[in-house]
Amino acid sequence: MMCMRKLRSAFAAALLLGPCFFGSAQAQQEIKIGAIYPLTGAAASTGLEMRNALELAADMINNGAKGIDMPLAAGGGLPNLGNAKIRLIFADHQGNPQVGATEAERLIMQEKVVALLGCYFSNVTSTASQMAERYGVPFLNPESSSAKLTQRRFKWFFRTTPHDDLFVHNFYEFLKDIGAKKNLKPKRIALLNENTEWGVETTKIEEKLAGELGYNIVEKIIYPAKSTQLTSEVQRLKASKADLLMQSSYLGDAILSMKTYKEQGFAPSAILANDAGFSDTEFRRTLGKDANYVLSREVWAKDLTTQNPLIKQVNDLYAQKYKTDFNGNSARSFTGLFVLADAINRAGSTAPEAIRKALSETNIPGKHLIMPWEGVKFDATGQNTLGRGIIVQIQNGEFATVWPFDIATKDIIWPMPAWDKR
């Protein structure tokens, strides 16, 4: 009986405390936006960073940020809607697609949000956006990269980030640019990709584009992810006499492969990595100077702050508040809310169709973004066509943006020196 009482009081406490978190002070018109992110579970730390970024964006729109030259950053909410404030309602999807759909439905039907943002995980984004599609509510996805999402041709789905296919396209655009600028054309390309969906899909696109663009792939290795040794793979790479290696690996494999390259003296002119393990801070920490010269695809880099004053201003604001810099994820989430708010403001209404129409007419120039993009403009599938990745190179233990050339902070080092000449 005792514990029944305890249980009951726990429930009572839950019921009493609940409304505190969702106190509904309706002093001014509010624009409710639902944000579905992984706030618990394995990706919780990433989820909380994105949540912080979104809160900063909402705060800038509602209360203003001094000296930041960005549309809507003057404060005072959305001017076309009588200075209505943005209110974010967060939901936790726990990395579970079913929970994502359930929460999307709850936010739409109970909280009456006018639009949804989320969900980082591609699989959760797919179920949550399906719910939005059913109810006819705009869904803006700032950071999921599975190409499939926009292939569904949903009416209510918009994605600001470039997707995995585009990132591979970026590799070849980079090679073309560098070829034109420095007269370097890799003659023998080797591929080393891990064997889950990401690596396998990447391999397919890399091969396809190489064929179309006249590059010669001399070796293609798909290795089991989380391998404990890569000796035979590296021997094959060495034997292929490749001058460019394209690699997709998660952290552990990325470190292991670099160690094995050094051991066996495999040094192509360049290693072009596909983000993930190579972008992890731990990669540079573990390998120290052996990590130098690696090129990696990225979506954001801190040195972009020196190229665009806006990026520095916003990053300073974020760093001041949360004691850390933006990264590829949080910067994209931040941008997502601004794109959505811009559309709602232009719509001048919270009617779903008006917002959808405004989103589809979005045209934000790159200078108003904190991303290294040319802008935001959606095609018929809802994909932003002006997004792009960047290529960074580890130079003296730090990431430096080396491509696209118009925003590069350092000159690329190519070819990378052999292991015994470092």
Next chain:
Amino acid sequence: MMTKKRNSLIVVGAALALVLPFIVSNPAHQNYLILVLMFAQIGVAWNILGGYVGQVSLGHVAFFGIGAYTSTALLISVGLSPWIGMLIGGIVAAVFGVMIGWICFRFKGHYFTMATIAVAEIIQVLFTNWEGVGGAVGLYVPMDRQGWGVMVFNSKLPYYYIALGLLCVTLLGNWAIEKSFLGYYFRAIKDEPEAARSLGVSLTAYKLVAIAISSFFTAMGGSFYAQKELFIDPGSVLVTSLSVKMSLVTILGGVGSLFGPLVGSTLLTGIEEATRQFFGGSGMGIDLIIYASIIIIVAIYYPAGVLGWIKHLLRRDAKTEGGA
């Protein structure tokens, strides 16, 4: 006396279940009801093997996933109606269950449980790397065609009644087992395996019967899930946490009892959704802490499950009534 009471309770419950979606009209709330029914159904299916025969499986998600993948792949590739796909999925899962059982029943107790976890993990890896079923990207159930033929609806009501129907069918299956010789054999295998064997009950054969029935119904639940969420991938229909949830609703409600999983699912889904709704957005994991605490409290104070506790209370009341 008890059975009469129980029967009238069942009739009232069934009537209530039929009209409930008309009382609860908000689709988000109807969705919770569907989740309750869905997890109750797979709990009931799990209960056949885990509850009656006492073979605790933490790999049942493999059957759930096989069901989901079979019906969805057939729908996408040859346009087969999910109603038939669901049955085929059930049969595939049952055959697979027998194969797995053949190997895993060599282990006893905890070792059996561990073996089932391993099997489910292997299945997850296989599906993640199997291009033909979408690999890690997963499969989408096409939304363009709707209606009873393809089991895709905009409204929640049809899903609710399908879930209710599935639960009823699974409950009926369990009830029939309980009443037949199978029920006695199963309980004998659970409580006195040596005695059962000495009386000529083949332990392995009947355990295989149990796993076949159990995986058949679990797979049907998987097909239903796919039709409801319209998207499946290894991360949603082959995750270990789902196996845990199947066993949890049953253990919490009452292992080896017909309606235990329904009670467990109502409680668990209720707590889960309520705590997440109130605290989930805070990002501090409070919802999960409360959720876990409640499970621990129930496990400590009501080891026979909530249904067992309710029965105990009823019996005590009956006794005091008799005494007065």
